[in-house]
Amino acid sequence: MNELLETSLYFGMVLSVGAYLAALWLKKKLGWAILNPLLVASILVIGFLAVFQIDYQTYNEGAKYLSYLLTPATVCLAIPLYKQLEMLKKHCVAVFAAIGSGVAASAFSVFCLVKLLGLSHEDYVTLLPKSITTAIGMGVSEEAGGVVALTVVTIILTGVAGSVMAELIFKAAGIRHPVARGLALGTSAHAVGTSKALELGEIEGAMSSLAIAVAGLLTVILVPIISGLA
Amino acid sequence: MKLIKEAALIFAVTMAGELLYTILPFPVPAGVYGLFLLLFLLLSGLIKVEQIERAGNFLLEIMAMLFIPAMAGILESKDLLARVAVPYMVIILVTTAFVMAVTGKAADFIIRRKEEKEAEK
DSSP states (O other): HHHHHOTTTTHHHHHHHHHHHHHHHHHHHHHTOOOOOHHHHHHHHHHHHHHTTHHHHHHHHHHOOOOOOOTHHHHHHHHHHHHHHHHHHHHHHHHHHHHHHHHHHHHHHHHHHHHHTOOHHHHHHHGGGGGGGGHHHHHHHHHHHHOOOHHHHHOOOHHHHHHHHHHHHHHHHOOOOOHHHHHHHHHHHHHHHHHHHHHHHHHHHHHHHHHHHHHHHHHHHHHHHHHHOO | OOHHHHHHHHHHHHHHOOOOOOHHHHHHHHHHHHHHHOHHHHHHTTGGGGTTTTHHHHHHHTHHHHHHHHHGGHHHHHHHHHHHHHHHHHHHHHHHHHHHHHHHHHHHHHHHHHHHHHHHH
Protein backbone atom coordinates (compact mmCIF):
# COMPACT_ATOMS: atom_id res chain seq x y z
CA MET A 1 0.00 0.00 0.00
CA ASN A 2 2.80 2.38 0.96
CA GLU A 3 4.67 1.86 -2.32
CA LEU A 4 1.59 2.48 -4.45
CA LEU A 5 0.44 5.61 -2.53
CA GLU A 6 3.98 7.00 -2.40
CA THR A 7 3.68 7.50 -6.15
CA SER A 8 0.79 9.95 -5.68
CA LEU A 9 1.55 13.41 -4.32
CA TYR A 10 -2.16 14.14 -3.94
CA PHE A 11 -3.03 11.17 -1.73
CA GLY A 12 -2.60 13.11 1.53
CA MET A 13 -4.59 16.04 0.18
CA VAL A 14 -7.49 13.85 -0.99
CA LEU A 15 -7.57 11.94 2.30
CA SER A 16 -7.57 15.14 4.40
CA VAL A 17 -10.18 17.03 2.41
CA GLY A 18 -12.32 13.91 2.01
CA ALA A 19 -12.21 13.21 5.74
CA TYR A 20 -13.13 16.83 6.48
CA LEU A 21 -16.11 16.66 4.10
CA ALA A 22 -17.28 13.44 5.74
CA ALA A 23 -16.93 15.06 9.18
CA LEU A 24 -18.94 18.12 8.09
CA TRP A 25 -21.64 15.84 6.73
CA LEU A 26 -21.78 13.86 9.96
CA LYS A 27 -22.03 17.05 12.05
CA LYS A 28 -24.87 18.32 9.88
CA LYS A 29 -26.66 14.98 10.04
CA LEU A 30 -26.46 14.45 13.81
CA GLY A 31 -25.74 17.96 15.15
CA TRP A 32 -23.98 16.77 18.32
CA ALA A 33 -21.61 19.31 19.88
CA ILE A 34 -18.98 16.61 20.41
CA LEU A 35 -18.77 15.97 16.64
CA ASN A 36 -16.32 18.79 16.03
CA PRO A 37 -15.39 18.49 12.31
CA LEU A 38 -11.65 18.88 12.90
CA LEU A 39 -11.68 16.22 15.64
CA VAL A 40 -13.74 13.77 13.58
CA ALA A 41 -11.71 14.35 10.39
CA SER A 42 -8.44 13.82 12.27
CA ILE A 43 -9.73 10.58 13.80
CA LEU A 44 -10.77 9.41 10.31
CA VAL A 45 -7.33 10.23 8.85
CA ILE A 46 -5.46 8.58 11.75
CA GLY A 47 -7.75 5.55 11.55
CA PHE A 48 -7.24 5.23 7.80
CA LEU A 49 -3.45 5.44 8.11
CA ALA A 50 -3.45 2.90 10.95
CA VAL A 51 -5.77 0.39 9.29
CA PHE A 52 -3.90 0.42 5.97
CA GLN A 53 -0.51 0.72 7.68
CA ILE A 54 0.48 3.81 5.76
CA ASP A 55 3.40 5.89 7.06
CA TYR A 56 2.64 9.39 8.30
CA GLN A 57 5.45 10.59 6.03
CA THR A 58 3.72 9.15 2.95
CA TYR A 59 0.52 10.93 3.94
CA ASN A 60 2.23 14.20 4.84
CA GLU A 61 4.05 14.34 1.49
CA GLY A 62 0.77 15.65 0.06
CA ALA A 63 -0.96 16.91 3.20
CA LYS A 64 1.84 19.31 4.11
CA TYR A 65 0.58 21.75 1.48
CA LEU A 66 -2.50 22.26 3.64
CA SER A 67 -0.23 23.19 6.56
CA TYR A 68 1.54 25.73 4.35
CA LEU A 69 -1.72 27.69 4.14
CA LEU A 70 -1.92 28.08 7.92
CA THR A 71 0.34 31.13 8.05
CA PRO A 72 -1.67 33.20 5.53
CA ALA A 73 -4.89 32.04 7.27
CA THR A 74 -3.52 33.37 10.57
CA VAL A 75 -2.64 36.65 8.86
CA CYS A 76 -6.27 36.89 7.72
CA LEU A 77 -7.54 36.88 11.33
CA ALA A 78 -6.79 40.61 10.98
CA ILE A 79 -9.94 40.91 8.83
CA PRO A 80 -12.57 40.15 11.55
CA LEU A 81 -10.45 42.08 14.02
CA TYR A 82 -10.52 45.13 11.74
CA LYS A 83 -14.26 44.82 11.15
CA GLN A 84 -15.05 44.57 14.86
CA LEU A 85 -12.93 47.51 15.89
CA GLU A 86 -16.00 49.61 16.77
CA MET A 87 -17.34 46.90 19.05
CA LEU A 88 -13.90 46.60 20.59
CA LYS A 89 -13.79 50.33 21.32
CA LYS A 90 -17.26 50.33 22.91
CA HIS A 91 -16.46 47.54 25.34
CA CYS A 92 -12.75 48.24 25.50
CA VAL A 93 -12.29 47.91 29.28
CA ALA A 94 -14.40 44.77 29.60
CA VAL A 95 -12.71 43.16 26.58
CA PHE A 96 -9.14 43.62 27.76
CA ALA A 97 -9.77 43.05 31.47
CA ALA A 98 -11.73 39.86 30.76
CA ILE A 99 -9.31 38.42 28.20
CA GLY A 100 -6.37 39.38 30.43
CA SER A 101 -7.90 37.60 33.41
CA GLY A 102 -8.66 34.62 31.20
CA VAL A 103 -5.10 34.35 29.91
CA ALA A 104 -3.74 34.71 33.46
CA ALA A 105 -6.25 32.13 34.74
CA SER A 106 -5.13 29.72 32.02
CA ALA A 107 -1.43 30.05 32.87
CA PHE A 108 -2.13 29.88 36.61
CA SER A 109 -4.34 26.78 36.42
CA VAL A 110 -1.95 24.98 34.04
CA PHE A 111 0.96 25.76 36.38
CA CYS A 112 -0.93 24.49 39.46
CA LEU A 113 -2.09 21.27 37.81
CA VAL A 114 1.31 20.51 36.28
CA LYS A 115 2.84 20.87 39.77
CA LEU A 116 0.01 18.90 41.39
CA LEU A 117 0.25 16.02 38.90
CA GLY A 118 4.06 16.02 38.97
CA LEU A 119 4.57 16.69 35.24
CA SER A 120 7.79 17.97 33.66
CA HIS A 121 8.90 21.38 32.34
CA GLU A 122 8.35 20.06 28.82
CA ASP A 123 4.72 19.22 29.67
CA TYR A 124 4.29 22.68 31.20
CA VAL A 125 5.39 24.57 28.07
CA THR A 126 3.51 22.11 25.86
CA LEU A 127 0.29 22.88 27.76
CA LEU A 128 0.70 26.65 28.28
CA PRO A 129 -0.70 27.66 24.86
CA LYS A 130 -3.65 25.24 25.14
CA SER A 131 -6.38 27.89 25.02
CA ILE A 132 -5.13 29.90 22.02
CA THR A 133 -5.60 29.29 18.32
CA THR A 134 -3.48 26.46 16.87
CA ALA A 135 -1.49 28.57 14.42
CA ILE A 136 -0.22 30.82 17.21
CA GLY A 137 -0.09 28.05 19.81
CA MET A 138 2.17 25.84 17.67
CA GLY A 139 4.67 28.67 17.35
CA VAL A 140 4.54 29.49 21.07
CA SER A 141 5.08 25.84 22.01
CA GLU A 142 7.97 25.47 19.58
CA GLU A 143 9.69 28.64 20.81
CA ALA A 144 9.32 27.58 24.46
CA GLY A 145 10.62 24.05 23.79
CA GLY A 146 7.34 22.12 24.00
CA VAL A 147 6.23 19.06 22.00
CA VAL A 148 4.41 20.72 19.09
CA ALA A 149 2.40 17.63 18.09
CA LEU A 150 1.07 17.28 21.65
CA THR A 151 0.31 21.02 21.81
CA VAL A 152 -1.79 20.73 18.65
CA VAL A 153 -3.79 17.82 20.04
CA THR A 154 -4.18 19.61 23.39
CA ILE A 155 -5.39 22.80 21.69
CA ILE A 156 -7.94 21.00 19.58
CA LEU A 157 -9.25 18.91 22.48
CA THR A 158 -9.47 22.14 24.52
CA GLY A 159 -11.59 23.70 21.77
CA VAL A 160 -13.93 20.74 21.64
CA ALA A 161 -14.18 20.50 25.45
CA GLY A 162 -14.92 24.23 25.72
CA SER A 163 -17.66 24.09 23.09
CA VAL A 164 -19.32 21.12 24.71
CA MET A 165 -19.18 22.58 28.25
CA ALA A 166 -20.03 26.20 27.33
CA GLU A 167 -23.75 26.34 27.97
CA LEU A 168 -23.45 24.37 31.19
CA ILE A 169 -20.77 26.76 32.50
CA PHE A 170 -22.68 29.88 31.44
CA LYS A 171 -25.70 28.64 33.38
CA ALA A 172 -23.74 27.53 36.45
CA ALA A 173 -21.66 30.74 36.68
CA GLY A 174 -24.50 33.07 35.69
CA ILE A 175 -22.75 34.50 32.61
CA ARG A 176 -25.56 36.15 30.69
CA HIS A 177 -24.35 39.09 28.61
CA PRO A 178 -23.70 38.09 24.96
CA VAL A 179 -20.40 40.01 24.91
CA ALA A 180 -19.25 38.13 28.03
CA ARG A 181 -20.27 34.77 26.56
CA GLY A 182 -18.38 35.46 23.32
CA LEU A 183 -15.24 36.58 25.14
CA ALA A 184 -15.38 33.51 27.40
CA LEU A 185 -15.65 31.11 24.46
CA GLY A 186 -12.91 32.77 22.39
CA THR A 187 -10.47 33.11 25.29
CA SER A 188 -10.88 29.54 26.55
CA ALA A 189 -11.62 27.61 23.36
CA HIS A 190 -10.23 29.73 20.45
CA ALA A 191 -11.51 29.06 16.90
CA VAL A 192 -13.45 25.91 17.77
CA GLY A 193 -15.21 27.81 20.56
CA THR A 194 -15.89 30.62 18.10
CA SER A 195 -17.92 28.33 15.85
CA LYS A 196 -19.98 27.51 18.95
CA ALA A 197 -20.27 31.24 19.76
CA LEU A 198 -21.58 31.92 16.24
CA GLU A 199 -24.34 29.39 16.92
CA LEU A 200 -25.33 31.37 20.05
CA GLY A 201 -25.54 34.68 18.20
CA GLU A 202 -23.84 37.34 16.11
CA ILE A 203 -22.42 39.38 19.01
CA GLU A 204 -21.11 36.22 20.68
CA GLY A 205 -19.40 35.19 17.44
CA ALA A 206 -17.87 38.62 16.84
CA MET A 207 -16.53 38.90 20.40
CA SER A 208 -15.20 35.37 20.31
CA SER A 209 -13.12 35.93 17.16
CA LEU A 210 -11.81 39.13 18.69
CA ALA A 211 -10.79 37.16 21.79
CA ILE A 212 -8.88 34.64 19.64
CA ALA A 213 -6.52 37.32 18.38
CA VAL A 214 -6.15 39.24 21.66
CA ALA A 215 -5.73 36.14 23.85
CA GLY A 216 -3.29 34.72 21.31
CA LEU A 217 -1.16 37.85 21.38
CA LEU A 218 -1.27 38.19 25.18
CA THR A 219 -0.17 34.56 25.46
CA VAL A 220 2.68 35.13 23.00
CA ILE A 221 3.91 37.91 25.31
CA LEU A 222 3.25 36.04 28.57
CA VAL A 223 4.72 32.60 27.81
CA PRO A 224 8.41 33.57 27.48
CA ILE A 225 8.11 35.40 30.82
CA ILE A 226 6.54 32.54 32.77
CA SER A 227 7.89 29.47 30.95
CA GLY A 228 10.75 29.22 33.44
CA LEU A 229 8.43 28.79 36.44
CA ALA A 230 7.96 25.01 36.18
CA MET B 1 -7.87 38.33 -11.88
CA LYS B 2 -9.49 39.85 -8.79
CA LEU B 3 -8.88 36.69 -6.74
CA ILE B 4 -5.29 36.47 -7.93
CA LYS B 5 -4.70 40.06 -6.78
CA GLU B 6 -6.24 39.23 -3.41
CA ALA B 7 -4.09 36.11 -3.05
CA ALA B 8 -0.98 38.04 -4.09
CA LEU B 9 -1.61 40.69 -1.40
CA ILE B 10 -2.19 38.08 1.31
CA PHE B 11 0.87 36.05 0.32
CA ALA B 12 2.98 39.21 0.20
CA VAL B 13 1.93 40.18 3.75
CA THR B 14 2.60 36.58 4.85
CA MET B 15 6.08 36.74 3.34
CA ALA B 16 6.76 40.07 5.06
CA GLY B 17 5.66 38.42 8.32
CA GLU B 18 8.13 35.60 7.79
CA LEU B 19 10.94 38.06 7.05
CA LEU B 20 10.08 39.99 10.23
CA TYR B 21 10.21 36.68 12.13
CA THR B 22 13.73 36.09 10.82
CA ILE B 23 14.95 39.62 11.50
CA LEU B 24 13.35 40.37 14.89
CA PRO B 25 14.47 38.52 18.03
CA PHE B 26 11.01 38.05 19.65
CA PRO B 27 9.39 34.61 20.07
CA VAL B 28 6.38 35.63 17.98
CA PRO B 29 5.16 33.31 15.18
CA ALA B 30 5.46 34.65 11.60
CA GLY B 31 1.68 34.56 11.20
CA VAL B 32 1.22 36.96 14.11
CA TYR B 33 3.65 39.47 12.61
CA GLY B 34 1.64 39.18 9.40
CA LEU B 35 -1.62 39.64 11.33
CA PHE B 36 -0.35 42.88 12.87
CA LEU B 37 1.05 44.08 9.57
CA LEU B 38 -2.26 43.43 7.77
CA LEU B 39 -4.21 45.14 10.57
CA PHE B 40 -1.90 48.15 10.27
CA LEU B 41 -2.32 48.22 6.47
CA LEU B 42 -6.12 48.07 6.84
CA LEU B 43 -6.23 50.78 9.54
CA SER B 44 -3.96 53.10 7.59
CA GLY B 45 -6.09 52.61 4.47
CA LEU B 46 -3.17 51.34 2.38
CA ILE B 47 -5.21 48.19 1.80
CA LYS B 48 -9.01 48.26 1.65
CA VAL B 49 -10.79 45.32 3.22
CA GLU B 50 -12.56 44.69 -0.14
CA GLN B 51 -9.13 44.07 -1.72
CA ILE B 52 -8.52 40.93 0.34
CA GLU B 53 -11.93 39.92 1.64
CA ARG B 54 -12.86 37.06 -0.69
CA ALA B 55 -9.57 35.18 -0.56
CA GLY B 56 -9.22 36.08 3.13
CA ASN B 57 -12.64 34.77 4.08
CA PHE B 58 -11.98 31.61 2.09
CA LEU B 59 -8.81 31.00 4.11
CA LEU B 60 -10.64 31.69 7.39
CA GLU B 61 -13.43 29.33 6.35
CA ILE B 62 -11.08 26.42 5.62
CA MET B 63 -8.80 27.19 8.58
CA ALA B 64 -10.05 24.28 10.70
CA MET B 65 -9.29 21.85 7.85
CA LEU B 66 -5.70 23.11 7.63
CA PHE B 67 -4.97 21.67 11.08
CA ILE B 68 -5.69 18.06 10.07
CA PRO B 69 -2.09 17.20 9.00
CA ALA B 70 -0.73 18.64 12.25
CA MET B 71 -3.32 16.72 14.26
CA ALA B 72 -2.53 13.46 12.40
CA GLY B 73 1.12 14.20 13.26
CA ILE B 74 0.31 12.76 16.69
CA LEU B 75 1.01 9.39 15.01
CA GLU B 76 4.67 10.39 15.09
CA SER B 77 4.55 10.88 18.86
CA LYS B 78 2.03 8.29 20.00
CA ASP B 79 4.46 6.85 22.55
CA LEU B 80 4.69 10.30 24.13
CA LEU B 81 0.92 10.60 24.16
CA ALA B 82 0.39 7.25 25.84
CA ARG B 83 2.46 8.48 28.79
CA VAL B 84 0.52 11.71 29.31
CA ALA B 85 -2.99 10.99 28.02
CA VAL B 86 -4.69 10.86 31.43
CA PRO B 87 -3.05 13.86 33.15
CA TYR B 88 -3.42 15.92 29.95
CA MET B 89 -7.16 15.17 29.72
CA VAL B 90 -7.60 16.17 33.38
CA ILE B 91 -5.74 19.43 32.79
CA ILE B 92 -7.65 20.18 29.58
CA LEU B 93 -11.09 19.69 31.15
CA VAL B 94 -10.37 21.53 34.43
CA THR B 95 -8.45 24.52 33.06
CA THR B 96 -10.79 25.07 30.09
CA ALA B 97 -13.84 25.24 32.37
CA PHE B 98 -11.93 27.52 34.77
CA VAL B 99 -10.72 29.92 32.06
CA MET B 100 -14.19 30.12 30.53
CA ALA B 101 -15.82 30.89 33.89
CA VAL B 102 -13.19 33.52 34.87
CA THR B 103 -13.28 35.33 31.50
CA GLY B 104 -17.07 35.32 31.24
CA LYS B 105 -17.60 36.35 34.85
CA ALA B 106 -15.10 39.22 34.61
CA ALA B 107 -16.69 40.59 31.41
CA ASP B 108 -20.21 40.14 32.75
CA PHE B 109 -19.33 42.02 35.95
CA ILE B 110 -17.68 44.98 34.19
CA ILE B 111 -20.41 45.37 31.57
CA ARG B 112 -23.19 45.15 34.16
CA ARG B 113 -21.55 47.76 36.40
CA LYS B 114 -21.12 50.09 33.44
CA GLU B 115 -24.76 49.64 32.42
CA GLU B 116 -25.95 50.30 35.97
CA LYS B 117 -23.91 53.50 36.14
CA GLU B 118 -25.33 54.64 32.82
CA ALA B 119 -28.84 53.86 34.05
CA GLU B 120 -28.29 56.01 37.17
CA LYS B 121 -27.43 59.11 35.11
